[in-house]
Structures are given as structure tokens and as C-alpha cells.
Amino acid sequence: MADEAPLIETADAKAPRGGEAAWYAGAGGAKLRAALFTPSGLAEGGRPRGSIVLSGGRTEVIEKYYEFIGECLDRGFVVLAHDWRGQGLSQRDLSDPLKGHAKGYKAYLDDFRGLLGAYSTRLPRPWVAVAHSMGGCLTLLAMAQGEDRFAGAILSAPMLGIRTPFPLALSRALTSLNLMTGRGGVYTLGGAGKPFDAAFEGNVLTHDPARHARAWGLITAEPKLALGAPTWGWVDFGLRATAYLARPDALRNVTAPVVIVSAGEDQLVDTAAQAAAARHLPQGKFINVPGAYHEILMETDPMRNIFLRALDALTGRVAPTPAAPPKPAPAATPAPAAAAPAAPKSTVSAPAATPKPAATKTAAKRKPAMKKPAPKKAAAKPAAAKKPAAAKKPAAKKAAAKKKPAAKKAPVKKAAAAKAPAVKKAVAKKPAAKKPAAKKAPAKKVAAKPAAAKKPAVAKKPAAKKPAAKKPAAKKK
Secondary structure, eight states, X not given: OOSEEXXXXXXXXXXXXXXXXXXXXXXXXXXXXXEEEOOOOOOTTOOOOEEEEEEOOTTOOGGGGHHHHHHHHHTTEEEEEEOOTTSTTSOOSSSSTTSBOOSOSHHHHHHHHHHHHHHGGGSOSSEEEEEETHHHHHHHHHHHTTOOOEEEEEEESOOSSBOOSSOHHHHHHHHHHHHHTXXXXXXXXXXXXXXXXXXXXXXSSOSOHHHHHHHHHHHHHOGGGOOOOBBHXXXXXXXXXXXXXXXXXXXTTOOSOEEEEEETTOSSBOHHHHHHHHHHSTTEEEEEETTOOSOGGGSOHHHHHHHHHHHHHHHHHHSOXXXXXXXXXXXXXXXXXXXXXXXXXXXXXXXXXXXXXXXHHHHHHHHHHHOOOHHHHHHHHHHHHHOHHHHHHHHHHHHHHHHSSHHHHHHHHHHHHHHHHHHHHHHHOHHHHHHHHHHOHHHHHHHHHHHHHHHHHHHOGGGGHHHHHTHHHHHHO
């Protein structure tokens, strides 16, 4: 570690609070830039959930990820971001700083190990790797070659296969030819490109104009952040690194969970290679973001939110929030168990709402036999009055009864029919219900008898024999 390094800001891109950039020594003593961000406002006595090591893609810089870094801080993570060699404010390998050059992938991996070593004591465990494009390729490559300090990794559109303008075999032949002729530091056939062109129309990186403008605003503020097209040397590095990761045996030793989030409309890297790598990884998972261009974290909110949900799922698994202890509060949810008294409420309302004829009739039989609570009978009768269908059914059964003892039971039914409207009137007018109760004390007994005569007729046919025994009662009338 050396002296402080700068962090570039613009009106649209402000560095999250709690960040500090510094230089560290990479392979061969290269001067490379990194920045450490520490979350503020943790709960009392709390500690960070862990650390996220953020690695951008080709041409990308720390400042481009301010928004995402802030989101990780809000989730309680320490964040370590860095510029790969040859880009950002890190040391460039060629005299022309705009050339995106590389000499194999060993130097990149040594730089990465140096970064983790320099900050290891300041990175709370567990560690989670988050990387994009070329950064995803190098992070997975480091894990495949023995880097086992990560509890998990999530890769955004990782460069696991390069889309070239020619068939892959021809691209490899052209690359080898240029390297053999000493043209490794020369731009590829596309030339220098347009490292300062901020045009949104026609870009293949994002559908979000605001995030696109914000990234280019940083380059306008500090032109040293710009990077042009790749050289043949960089293409050779990309082809070799992706060929290594395409071997199923190369990924078998990556035992940590790895989530690969793929851009549905990626025009720069091979999505089929991403899906294949997810299958080869022992704990690999492949997630597609439909419609997304290459830079998923710079995409529109609906697209980038898919990545954020995948990140939350992974970190919830490998770096659960320390706020989990407060979950004993839900344990106090036995209070809902106390909601058991709510059950009696439903049982109280149930009898009123469920006028089951069989249950109410038997209840009506027993209650008058023990005591004569006129109100209870009145409550049972209006229940029958509310259901005209129930009134019609006994009528049908009366007709059946007429066929058997037609002459004898006709007067009894008329009396019952005559008393039924009296009951209805009592229901319609509450004061009227009190008067008949006062006038006809003996009539209550008579009312109980026809009620008993009706109910056995409805419940069981043998009850028809009982009225035969009650014929003398009719003579008394």
C-alpha cells in the first residue's frame, strides 16, 4: 500500500461516503488503484455482513460503479473495487494509453492476488466476488486456479467466450499470425475505435440513457479514464483465458456457489459459453436477463433489478445478515396463538349463521322439555320462517301424510297452519310476541305439541305413530 489515490466525481456521479482510494503494488511492481468503501449507520453493536470484491470489465473504472457500490453498502457490506492493469488510473503497459493491451492472463491473476493480500485484514468475512465481463472471466479463472477465499461469486455477463467478426478458428489464426510477426501491441482490424464518443444511439451496452450519459460524463471529467479498442495481444489473452474455462475439468474445483447472470441481447460475449460454464460448475446457476444489453448493472431498473435479486439470494445464503438475531421478536408471535380467543368468536357467530335444520330441531325439542323459554322457540321459528324452502318441504311431506291418515290429521294440520301465521306476526312485531305469550299460557303447551308433531313427521316416519297416540288430545280441544 502507498499514498492516497484520487476518486473522480461529477455532478451525476458522486462517490459514496466512507470511501478511500489508494495505490497498491501489482505484479512486477505495477502501480495499481483500488478503493475501499465501508458502510456507515450499522445497527448498534452491529458489524458488516461481509465484504464484496468488485471487479469491472474491460474499459471500466471504479467510478462507474458508484451507484452499485452504494447499494452494497446499504446491504451492510464492505466493498473493495479496483482498476485492472492497463485501464482506469492503473498503470498502462504501452506508451499509447488508449490501447487496450494484455500479455497473457498470468499478470492479471498475480495482480488480483496482490489486491486481496493488501486488503485482507480490512475485509470482514465472508467474501463475495462480484464481477462483470472481463472481470468475471478473471475472477472465475482465479477461483479455478486455487483462489478459495470467496464464499460465493456472482458474475454479470462474464467473458467466457468472445464474439468475433470471424469464425473462432480464423480469429485464432489471425491472432497467432500477428503475434508471431511482432504486432501484438497493434490495434485489431477495427482500429482505435471511439474512446471519447458519448453517443447513446446505436450503443450495445445499455438501454438506459441516464446511466450511459453518467459513465461518459466521468471520461469527460477525467480523460485519463478512457480506453480504446483492444490490441492483438489482448485478443490473444481473451482467447486463451476463455479456452481454459471452457474445459469442464477446469471448473470442478470451484466448490463455492457461482451465479452467472447473462444478458439476453449481448452482442459482445458468448452467452452459450456462460450457460455451459454454469453446468460445469459444481454449484453453478445460470440466470438470463431478457432484453438486456451487455452491461446489466448499467441497464434500466427492471433489468438490473434481476441481478440485484440474484445478489440478494446469494448473499442471503453465504453471508446472512447479522440482523437475524432480532428474529426472536417474531418468536413472540405466540401472541397470535392468543388469537385463539378469536376462534370462540367464530363459534358464537356460527350457530346464528348456520341454521342447520336437524341441529336446531333437536335443540328445540330438548329445550322445551326441560324449560319453556318462549324466546328460544321464537328464535327457532323465525329461522324456519326465513327459509321459505324449508316451509315448502314440510308441506310436501304433509301431502304424503294425508295419503295415510287423510281424515284424521287434516284438522291438526289446519291448526298448525293457523298457528304458524300467529308466530310470523309475533316475529314481525316484537310487542305482539309478548302479548300472546301473556294471554295464552295453556296455549304454549298446545303449541309445543303441534311443534312436536311436525318435527317427528319431518325427521322420521315412525313419528307418524305418535300423533295416533295423541288423538285424545285433539278431542280435548
